[in-house]
Amino acid sequence: MTDAQTSNIQDREIDRSHMKVSDEVAIDISGMNKWYGTFHVLRDIDLTVYRGERIVICGPSGSGKSTLIRCINALEEHQQGKIVVDGTELSNDLKNIDKIRSEVGMCFQHFNLFPHLTILENCTLAPIWVRKTPKKEAEETAMHFLRKVKIPEQADKYPGQLSGGQQQRVAIARSLCMRPRIMLFDEPTSALDPEMIKEVLDTMIELAEEGMTMLCVTHEMGFARQVANRVIFMDAGQIVEQNEPEEFFTNPQSDRTKLFLSQILGH
Amino acid sequence: MANTPSFVRTQMLDPKDPPITEKGAVKWIRENLFSGWLNSILTLVSLYVIYWVLAHILPWALGGIWNAESLSECREIRDASGVGHDVACWAVIGARWHQLLFGFYPSELYWRPILALILFGVAIAPVLFDTAPRKLLIVTAIMPFAAYWLLWGGTIWGPIVTALGFVIGWAIIKYGSATLGALGATIAAIVVPLLYWLFVAGAISGALGSALPIGIESVASDRFGGFMLAIVIGVAGIVMSLPLGILLALGRQSDLFIINKCSVFFIEIIRGVPLIVWLFTASLLLNYFLPPGTNFDLMLRVIIMVTLFSSAYIAEVVRGGLAALPRGQYEGADSLGLDYWQSMQLIILPQALKISIPGIVSTFIGLFKDTTLVVFIGLLDPIGLSNAIRADAAWNGIYWELFIFIGLCFFIFCFSMSRYSMWLERKLHTGHR
Ligand SMILES: Nc1ncnc2c1ncn2[C@@H]1O[C@H](COP(=O)(O)OP(=O)(O)OP(=O)(O)O)[C@@H](O)[C@H]1O
Ligand SMILES: [Mg+2]
Numbered sequence: 216m217t218d219a220q221t222s223n224i225q226d227r228e229i230d231r232s233h234m235k236v237s238d239e240v241a242i243d244i245s246g247m248n249k250w251y252g253t254f255h256v257l258r259d260i261d262l263t264v265y266r267g268e269r270i271v272i273c274g275p276s277g278s279g280k281s282t283l284i285r286c287i288n289a290l291e292e293h294q295q296g297k298i299v300v301d302g303t304e305l306s307n308d309l310k311n312i313d314k315i316r317s318e319v320g321m322c323f324q325h326f327n328l329f330p331h332l333t334i335l336e337n338c339t340l341a342p343i344w345v346r347k348t349p350k351k352e353a354e355e356t357a358m359h360f361l362r363k364v365k366i367p368e369q370a371d372k373y374p375g376q377l378s379g380g381q382q383q384r385v386a387i388a389r390s391l392c393m394r395p396r397i398m399l400f401d402e403p404t405s406a407l408d409p410e411m412i413k414e415v416l417d418t419m420i421e422l423a424e425e426g427m428t429m430l431c432v433t434h435e436m437g438f439a440r441q442v443a444n445r446v447i448f449m450d451a452g453q454i455v456e457q458n459e460p461e462e463f464f465t466n467p468q469s470d471r472t473k474l475f476l477s478q479i480l481g482h
Numbered sequence: 483m484a485n486t487p488s489f490v491r492t493q494m495l496d497p498k499d500p501p502i503t504e505k506g507a508v509k510w511i512r513e514n515l516f517s518g519w520l521n522s523i524l525t526l527v528s529l530y531v532i533y534w535v536l537a538h539i540l541p542w543a544l545g546g547i548w549n550a551e552s553l554s555e556c557r558e559i560r561d562a563s564g565v566g567h568d569v570a571c572w573a574v575i576g577a578r579w580h581q582l583l584f585g586f587y588p589s590e591l592y593w594r595p596i597l598a599l600i601l602f603g604v605a606i607a608p609v610l611f612d613t614a615p616r617k618l619l620i621v622t623a624i625m626p627f628a629a630y631w632l633l634w635g636g637t638i639w640g641p642i643v644t645a646l647g648f649v650i651g652w653a654i655i656k657y658g659s660a661t662l663g664a665l666g667a668t669i670a671a672i673v674v675p676l677l678y679w680l681f682v683a684g685a686i687s688g689a690l691g692s693a694l695p696i697g698i699e700s701v702a703s704d705r706f707g708g709f710m711l712a713i714v715i716g717v718a719g720i721v722m723s724l725p726l727g728i729l730l731a732l733g734r735q736s737d738l739f740i741i742n743k744c745s746v747f748f749i750e751i752i753r754g755v756p757l758i759v760w761l762f763t764a765s766l767l768l769n770y771f772l773p774p775g776t777n778f779d780l781m782l783r784v785i786i787m788v789t790l791f792s793s794a795y796i797a798e799v800v801r802g803g804l805a806a807l808p809r810g811q812y813e814g815a816d817s818l819g820l821d822y823w824q825s826m827q828l829i830i831l832p833q834a835l836k837i838s839i840p841g842i843v844s845t846f847i848g849l850f851k852d853t854t855l856v857v858f859i860g861l862l863d864p865i866g867l868s869n870a871i872r873a874d875a876a877w878n879g880i881y882w883e884l885f886i887f888i889g890l891c892f893f894i895f896c897f898s899m900s901r902y903s904m905w906l907e908r909k910l911h912t913g914h915r
Contacts, residue, residue, distance in 0.1 A: 290813055309821070317819030327814030331832050331912055340828060341818035373912040393818060 229441055233426040236444060239266045240299075241397055241428045242287060247296030249282060256282050258452045260296070266396075269429045271439040271460070274449035275475060280432040283449070284399045287430070288319045301396060317345050320390030324402040326382045328374035334361070334385050335370040338392045346393065353392070360388040364418050380411025384418050391422075398422065400431040434479060440464060448472045546570030546883075551577075552876035574880050575887050578871050582887065585707015585862050591635075591699065595710050598632040601625055602717065610902065626721075633714065636700035643687040647675040703781040707862030709891055715781070716850040716895075719788040723849070724842070726789065727796025728835075732826065734797060735804055745797070752794035758855050760787045765859035784856055792849040799841035803834035836910045843903035847896045864888040 242264040249257040256279045264270060272280050285291045286298060289305055289312045298305040300315045329337050338357035342348040348356070361367045364384035366377075374382055383403055390398060400419065404412040416438050423429060423442045433439070439446050439460050446463040448456040448471070456463070456472045467473045515525040546569055550556040556571035575582075584592060605625035607614040627641035654662075654671040662670055691697075706714065733745030752760070764783040807830060815825035835842070857866035868884040871877050 288817055290816060313819050313821055316817055319817075321817040323810060323813065323817075325808075325810050327808075327810035327817075329811065329814065329829055329833075331836065331910070341820060344824050344828065345819045375912055389818070 271443040279452040320395035546572040637697040639687040639690040651675040723793040726793035730797035731800035803838035
């Protein structure tokens, strides 16, 4: 791991008072398989996520991490097995899919903000159109979350006028405006310069402190150690190992995990 | 290394004005016209060509004769005045401008197309400029029916009863979604008005017409001509082909097999055949397909053909815009729970259309100019009228004056469209992604 990355580890003490894992199931994936054409990307995935969990998913490039979390909000279709999110099963029924998507927030590597709308409009769009929130109320909510990610003063700008780190924080605020119960992150910091990574991670840590259920694909191992309650290692479309972060990093079991950790932590 | 020079600035430099050769007209001329010997030669040659062209055209155009009754009178005046060169005979414009603009529309009713044009200006303002008052959108909604009534005249009930069909469709969408569901409401909103127009509308407007005969003098399509014809066909084609083209583009992109293949088939067939063939089809063939006895106005058929033709082009232009959007935009919209039509309407189309503006406007300009092709199926567009004017013995043999006038009128329209599109592109620019 480079200096820049290690320096992103939080310098303040993390407030764990709200980080409680309940025994209520948030996401239940069982026997899930997915193919791209004939290519078997995800193989027999079984994963149960409880409410309040912070899960970090890591693994080599092409191991299917993105595909896995994109299956959870049906951005990708799975061919076999069952995915139940918040008690609703993902099926081909568009109603279910739209319902799940409005309950599950997602942040992308490249932010995917809407460049033709202002920051505020980006944040109020879905509440107004999907939740039918009155415009005024939606704007208040949006400003609340923009303050939370510390960029309320940018509300009237366009995404193209913001730095990468600011854009990613807007993307997080945009998801939060839908008041999701689960947040998915797909490498939220890997398109960012080192000094911007910290501001995004800080925002994510604050979310975790408030007890948000989070699934996070990331290579920020400092974040995993500090915030995650579980680290999942994927390789070749399978879950190879999962454990508490401390155990995972200090005492990896599988050879693949050991190899991966030695590469990413750099020895 | 030992001999590395070391330097620390103690005082910062203030900005100074650039040297005189670096600004103003001198700089511009030097950089743009005389930056090297090749450029200088090209500049001189171009200047000479421009001079030569103007030296021939200007005396002809500016020395033109405005008061004459016929071409031969023009020539007599010219010969009498003793100028050595040929001069334009603008008198033909003075004598026949109303025909070039209105065709054979009854001259005492010219106020109707003019009023329709003004109304059109008001109706399109809120669409083109978002600073225009939103209330004008009401005019926009009424405009098509009002324009139809003003231009063709006749009973007022026809347009009103037709408009009612759209109101029915809108009401079904608005209030029926709750009971019928989104898809059901959409289908009902298409089917019910269609049935209404086919079976009910005629009877209602007939009954109302005989009970309350309100109307203005009706004008048949064959009296339409000149720029009025070009504008009516062009504007109707433009207004209808944009939404149709967008739907076709979405259809071509759709995952639904039938919709996809139908769109592709339609687009390729329409684009693969010249417009003139479609116009002949409209004028000759459609009569075979329509039930006997229906008298389907030729101009209406032409408008439909022109619309379909340009919608195929619009579809391809818009498809280009859709393809240029990064996948992330679709995923961003999906991940927020927006449904298909919401994400198209709010996220995808605004961006795709913005990218497509130059192509869309080119297509529109092409469509507008292509309206002159209707001369081949016997409609009197401006070119057709210039032939008609020449058929008059007084003006037999006059070409350039008419063509220049027609060209200028077209240019004004097309140039304003092009300027508008450039303005719109600048306005919609919100910085890089
Ligand atoms: N649309 C697609 N069609 C075909 N194959 C795909 C598609 N998307 C991804 N793949 C393949 O599926 C595999 C898993 O991809 P995925 O993006 O989930 O990997 P990842 O673990 O997120 O990798 P990275 O760390 O590089 O983001 C890869 O081998 C990739 O080539
Ligand atoms: Mg990935």
